[in-house]
Amino acid sequence: MTETVKNTALFLGVAALVVITGFMQSWNSAILIVNMGLISAIMAIGVNLQWGFAGLFNVGIMGFVALGGLAVVLVSEPISPEAWSAGGWGIVLALLLGAATVFAAVMATKRMPKGRSRTLTILVVLIAGFVIYRAVFDPNVMAVEAINPAAAGNIGGLGLPVLLAWPAGGLLAAGAAWLIGKTALGLRSDYLAIATLGIAEIIIAVMKNEDWLARGVKNVIGLPRPVPYEIDLQNDPGFVESAASLGLDPVTASTLYVKLGYSVLFTVVLLALLWMAQMALKSPWGRMMRAIRDNEVAAEAMGKDVTRRHLQVFVLGSAVCGIAGAMMTTLDGQLTPGTYQPLRFTFLIWVMVIVGGSGNNFGAVLGAMLIWFLWVQVEPLGLWLMNVITFGLPEGSALKSHLIDSAAHMRLLTMGIILLLVLRFSPRGLIPEK
Amino acid sequence: MSGNPYQDGRGNKDASITNTKGIGTMTPAHRKSGPTTKVDGGPFLIGDTMTGGYGKGPDILHECTIAVNPGEIAVIVGPNGAGKSTAMKAVFGMLDVRSGSVRLDGEDITRLTPQDRVVKGMGFVPQTSNIFTSMTVEENLEMGAFIRRDDIRDTMEQVYDLFPILREKRYQAAGELSGGQRQQVAVGRALMTKPKVLMLDEPTAGVSPIVMDELFDRIIEVSRTGLPILMVEQNAKQALAIADKGYVLVQGRNAFTGTGKELLEDPEVRKSFLGG
């Protein structure tokens, strides 16, 4: 069996799983799996760029995904002139002051000679900067948050089409990645893992607490969509007619239509990014990337700027994750900072990349689709399994109810077992790097 | 990409998750020891017509023979890349010896792991990373005697008598010592097992000429106690001067063999390897 045949078979296998879901459960849930699978595949491509091509260990994927989600709110929500006049500009000013403080401190660190006077200057700059920042920031935040707190209380967005939020999400994530990379990469050994782990937590904390930004844990719901609303479709006689000609009732047809609309959009983005990732991999840039990965000393001796390359690939990969995050928030139609969990948004993506095959873009896509399918389906399967296991136990026994209640937690267990099995028996993943 | 996927770390050098300092790099020929057999006669330690290489790689040694007897100092010299250290590593079990054998004290130990060779009485001082830098001098010596269950105080006193500076610095971290003192710690550590044979891999690499002379004096002193010493040396002239037996290796083969004096006087050896 040649490699192409094997890989095609693997993809067909995953497709078959989805089709089975369609027949056994419902097409709605099958397409939902596909949609989230497509988004996961994009995240996996991003992580694969970093880990597969460059050996960079990013455990802050969640943060970049969340930034993408934030971008959706900031780009597509209607403009809120009220908030801007109340305190929006003040907040911007405060943030600029904060940035200026940090910049001044960094400059002082770089320019001044080492010694007590430098330490003192830095301290004074930081403390004075912080006090001024808070003095400007706090009243303006209060003013913005006071505006209709039940429904708004935030600075709103730019009122632009939601599709624009996707590249914007990428840019936002790229910016954050650049900052992290600049500080954590470049030393003889890097500290990327702990830096990304921490920054991701900080990003989530900011998004949960800064209500003026995107309403924090009060969530932003009803975000604009790039596809029509179901209710509009159902009221469209033309649509109802064509649904009837396919033998579908209008409600099912409209939900399927909307979901399929998303699928098409996501597939286009995935294919575009996949194509770019493949091109990058085969380009001189990609070859150099892998040369650095496989022998950094030799690459450095040949005059390659390793730190620069690492920074580039880290920013690119994070941007891809940001795009995926924006797409996910668009699909959900809401931003809920409380739902970002590292297990789901960081470590699960890692499982996808490792299982698919680190270093291979197609592997990352396959792994993402497969793992996402399992993530969704393990729970009903686990419940069924528990029901079978406890079949012999008397009704109402404590053990039985405990086991059935706990079936929901099978999912984490299964992901761990899959990861360990693949690492042990097929360490290069399902579609290994060539 | 290396052949073993588990050893492919993708060039990651993230110090917040991985610790590569002091990580094991040894590639012993055997992971588990095979049987040993009794053999009669021959020198006390001999690597007999050894042919072999690392792992599945090509042969680096070709029918190379190295031997040493009690009270003797045997020195392996030769040009760079001649397989000097390789020959010693073969004797110590770090190289897959495909034909030939290694015998110690009337026993064929070709199939033992390096650790078991230590138990059998081999003391080995590697060329680099040969001390525990974060531990005190005394702790280094204690770790040298790890396999012993009896009282080690006498041996430690002997080591301190041999290297008095170590007694002075016994509570200092070994990593803080000078190059020559570190080498003394390294040799002292190997002596703590009360070995039957001592093997030194370039003990004078990277130390000043004065320290080198002092180290050679100490090595002669150790040898006078009857302990056979096998040594690889870069500084061929000085080493052969104190050697009872010399082996000149070229490309993994014995080129010349004789007493140190013979080799020093051999015109061909002088011309090719000793710079006239």
Add this chain to the structure above:
Amino acid sequence: MDLLNAFVALSNFVLIPAIAYGSQLALGALGVTLIYGILRFSNFAHGDTMAFGAMITVLVTWWLQSMGIGLGPLPTALLALPFGILGCMVLVLVTDRMVYRFYREQKAKPVILVIVSMGVMFIMNGLVRFIIGPNDQNFADGERFLISARDFKKMTGLEEGLAIKSTQALTVVVAVICVALLFWFLNKTRTGKSMRAYSDNEDLALLSGINPERVVMYTWLIVAALATTAGVLYGLDKSFKPFVYFQLLLPIFASAIVGGLGSPLGAIAGGFVIAFSEVTVTYAWKKVLGYFAPAGMEPDGLVQLLSTDYKFAVSFVILLIVLLFKPTGLFKGKAV
């Protein structure tokens, strides 16, 4: 008098909670740093190891409570702790045997082991939730306070009260005992020294006849004991919730790195640095400052530098600062 009141308020709201939290972080960070020093990778499953050990302790505590066995004023969990430690030891040894050992034999790169530990993290996390569920569990009993705020006020006649929870006192006492035992073990015993030697120079340790598998086994046993103790103390002080232990991984890693990975002394220092900065930065200083300011000049705001939700952010800012100025951590992260 004001000064005394201010100090009491400070102790009550900042010093005592920070010391207790710092001890818990230090115990956790010690486990991470030992694994890092000897097995040479950062163990992502450490938080869940803590959760597992604590869970066994909780279950045994419930059983003891149902049998009517207790320690009077001390929490019953103390009696159950050895069982928790034993259970955790069994778990980590089985994990090592079934998972990690294979990679050691393969001489796998440490970063591969990090990924492996992610898998173990998933499994342990799932296991704990499977057995005890994801919810809050209360298992503290015995005396709640060593000194209650009311008693303290009565005793001293001060305006401010000082409350010391018995769990806080217990945390510090147990942590001190654990740390003392650990340092004695690492510096004075043959096995402890062999662990340090292995961490320092694996090849040379092998040549000295130190058996790596034994070193690894002892490391796991110690780590299990430390993790369970840290988990139980944290659970007694706050409450037992599996997800919280997973989240603790972050400040624990931060502590270990701030102190210098691989250095036990650093792990302890790092734990306290992180704990103190978290508590002080997120504490509302209004009360304490009120005692210092002249009459009429008391601060109106809460004088809180950051909201408490940012406490994780604080650990990482501290971490970043330390890494920027001292990349090897406060204690030079040398081998164990």
